[in-house]
Amino acid sequence: MTDSSLYSLIWMSRPLMQAAEASVEAGLSGTGLTVRMRAVLEMLHAHGDQTVPEIAQRLEIKRQYVQLMVNETGAAGLTEPRANPRHKRSPLLSLTETGRALIDGVVARERALVDRIGADLDPAEVDAALRIVQTLTTRLKSHAKDMP
Missing domain, CATH: 1.20.5 (Single alpha-helices involved in coiled-coils or other helix-helix interfaces)
Structure with a gap:
């Protein structure tokens, strides 16, 4: 391996993530979801009920930004707060039935895409x-x- 190959690999992460985000965004067409709303739903889909700080930690972004994202999913009726027995001021966020059905469909379409593009x-x-x-x-x- 050459140093330039490793350097190129690291810097290819940006165009890879931009292409992935564009593909995700295209796949959300007609769902009413934004990429950031999808991120919250994905965390709850993959890991169950969580607090805003837990989601922020998993996404590796600031808690305040996640709170804005959570506010959007709540306003759309896709998530709802629940009592948190571990912390009274930090509710658990849960998927609603609508939110669960929506993210189930989104994830299924994305997995099918990954299967297609990675088949060879x-x-x-x-x-x-x-x-x-x-x-x-x-x-x-x-x-x-x-x-x-």
């Missing part, structure tokens, strides 16, 4: 790529924390 990729190479990206992400985060 070697699963071992995909696993290796995933391990490399995870390692690079961890190392770059650690480096950023160590900087003055």
